Amino acid sequence: MAHTVTLVPGDGIGPEVTDAVVRMVNASGASIDWEPQLAGVAAVEKTGKPLPNDLIESIRRNKVALKGPVATPIGEGFTSVNVGLRKALDLYANLRPVWNLDGVPSRFQGVDLVIVRENTEDLYAGLEHEVVPGVVESLKIITERASTRIARFAFDYARRHGRKKVTAIHKANIMKLGDGLFLACARAVAREYPDVAYDEKIVDAACMHLVMNPSQFDVLVLPNLYGDIVSDLCAGLVGGLGVVGSANLGENIGVFEAVHGSAPDIAGKGVANPTALLLSAVLMLRHLDEGAAADRLMAALRSVLKDGSVRTRDLGGSASTSTFTDAVCRAIG
Ligand code: NAI
Numbered sequence: 001m002a003h004t005v006t007l008v009p010g011d012g013i014g015p016e017v018t019d020a021v022v023r024m025v026n027a028s029g030a031s032i033d034w035e036p037q038l039a040g041v042a043a044v045e046k047t048g049k050p051l052p053n054d055l056i057e058s059i060r061r062n063k064v065a066l067k068g069p070v071a072t073p074i075g076e077g078f079t080s081v082n083v084g085l086r087k088a089l090d091l092y093a094n095l096r097p098v099w100n101l102d103g104v105p106s107r108f109q110g111v112d113l114v115i116v117r118e119n120t121e122d123l124y125a126g127l128e129h130e131v132v133p134g135v136v137e138s139l140k141i142i143t144e145r146a147s148t149r150i151a152r153f154a155f156d157y158a159r160r161h162g163r164k165k166v167t168a169i170h171k172a173n174i175m176k177l178g179d180g181l182f183l184a185c186a187r188a189v190a191r192e193y194p195d196v197a198y199d200e201k202i203v204d205a206a207c208m209h210l211v212m213n214p215s216q217f218d219v220l221v222l223p224n225l226y227g228d229i230v231s232d233l234c235a236g237l238v239g240g241l242g243v244v245g246s247a248n249l250g251e252n253i254g255v256f257e258a259v260h261g262s263a264p265d266i267a268g269k270g271v272a273n274p275t276a277l278l279l280s281a282v283l284m285l286r287h288l289d290e291g292a293a294a295d296r297l298m299a300a301l302r303s304v305l306k307d308g309s310v311r312t313r314d315l316g317g318s319a320s321t322s323t324f325t326d327a328v329c330r331a332i333g
Contacts, residue, residue: 002031003288006058006065011040012262013272014068020274020325021066021281024300027329030285030293035062039081040070040262051084059089059253064288066281067257071264079126082257086119091248091255092146093153094119095283096231101275103305104239104315111238113217114163116154117227119248121146124224142178142223147185153249154221155193165197165218166190169206169226182223207233235259242272242314245279247287256284270320273312275301278328300331 007022009015022034037055044050050070059065070081085091094117100109127139154166168186172179183200190198201209203226209216210230214237222230235244241260248255258276266272278301285294304310310327311317319327 002033003064004033004035004062006062007034007036008039008055008065008067009036010068010262011042011071012069012264012267014262016270016272016321017258017274017277018068020321021277023325024278024297024328025281027332028293028297030290050081056088059255063253064284065255066284067255068277069258069260069262071262083124083126085255086248089250089253091250091253092120092149093249094227094246095249096244096246096259098234098238098244100238101243101305102302103308104243106237106239108214108237111214113214113234114157114219115227115231115234116150116157116219116221117231118146118150118222118224122224140178142181144181144185147182148189151186151189151221154219155189155196158196158219159193163219165199167217167220168200169203169220169222169230170200171203173202186221206230210234210237231259240314241276243275245276245283247280247283254284254287256280270322271313272321273314274321274325296332300328303331304328
């Protein structure tokens, strides 16, 4: 039976990379009915709203979405569609597996770690106000419920995927109450999983350790803001934003998206690398129990990257998005 999946092309390079990934997923043999929906600038132009109700309803109905990047105006304009979507659908966990792919130039080899980022609170609650002119207060919200839920997600993931260790990342030496609560919840959950090792690192030290010796890490669990920053740092360990996929997961809904943004500098030029969104689509196929199609796509992607003769510009080649996509489709056979 075909799965119906909400498809959000998004802004900038979004439509180019989603088109490419739809082609590759369709070539993999997975049976998907795509249901296109607008978000971001494209949605504002058509409906007046960056996050239309039709989009939210479509994802609630289908339970799964593949999403291109959506631009967020800086310092003004509409609030982040990504943050709004995560809140509206309670997509509380952001999952980013970070590993090396043969043929992708990178500073390290042997990186194989998984980032689990809390997605709903922290400074991302967006609670800011001007106390008096020239003084702004931004509230960092940490709750026992969200911290326990994300810690449990990280340990469950570790157990299900044969991972050995979960590291909680914090700054509880300074934010003794907020990050202290996050840590207390992680420690309590860790006691329920004696089969998974647990340790803790202060966020600044963790960044240093990550760029010195990333292979010492396994699963990392972080509050929202540190998770945002550290996950891009980790993408940099294995070749950049163009080669890491991600999933935003709630109790029974998954929104799968690349970690990069709308790349306005290259939008419309047909040179974007669709690999990150393809890796997100592979996560989506596994979530849909389409393991065989996911394996076929991964094998094809690996063989094209390893061969190296068809590479997009960000990876040092000159291939266009469509040439790269053709090569992966051919490799699927
Ligand atoms: P960006 O990720 O769009 O671009 C950073 C750099 O990486 C640029 O030089 C870009 O050309 C390059 N790049 C990104 N993706 C690429 C790809 N697939 N292939 C080749 N090169 C690629 O980050 P930036 O410029 O900070 O953000 C642009 C917009 O995207 C902003 O409005 C931001 O809010 C939004 N954004 C959306 C995200 C989402 O929807 N999940 C995530 C991050 C940013």
